[in-house]
Amino acid sequence: MNKQEEQDQQQDAKQEPIQEEKSEAWRAFGLVSAIGLDLAICTIGGTVLGNWLDGLLGTSPWLLLLGILLGLTAGIYGITKLIAVFNPEQKK
Numbered sequence: 001m002n003k004q005e006e007q008d009q010q011q012d013a014k015q016e017p018i019q020e021e022k023s024e025a026w027r028a029f030g031l032v033s034a035i036g037l038d039l040a041i042c043t044i045g046g047t048v049l050g051n052w053l054d055g056l057l058g059t060s061p062w063l064l065l066l067g068i069l070l071g072l073t074a075g076i077y078g079i080t081k082l083i084a085v086f087n088p089e090q091k092k
Contacts, residue, residue: 031086038082039075046071 050067
């Protein structure tokens with residue numbers, strides 16, 4: 001092996017940990033973003049649906065509260081499923 005090949009291998013060995021760190025950082029960013037969006041969308045959806053049903057049926061504020069609780073529950077359930085996808089080592 002000549003010196004150029006050795007230098008190339010050394011450079012590749014130095015870049016691998018940096019690329020892995022960047023990959024892990026983007027994975028973490030994606031997970032945090034997905035968690036926030038999942039919880040927000042489910043909660044807002046439950047709130048809007050509950051408010052709409054309250055207006056339709058005249059049961060204010062009970063269906064609104066139920067919608068908020070169901071939206072939060074759905075969001076938390078979605079988050080647990082999402083974390084399981086991002087963390088495959090964890091036993092089910």
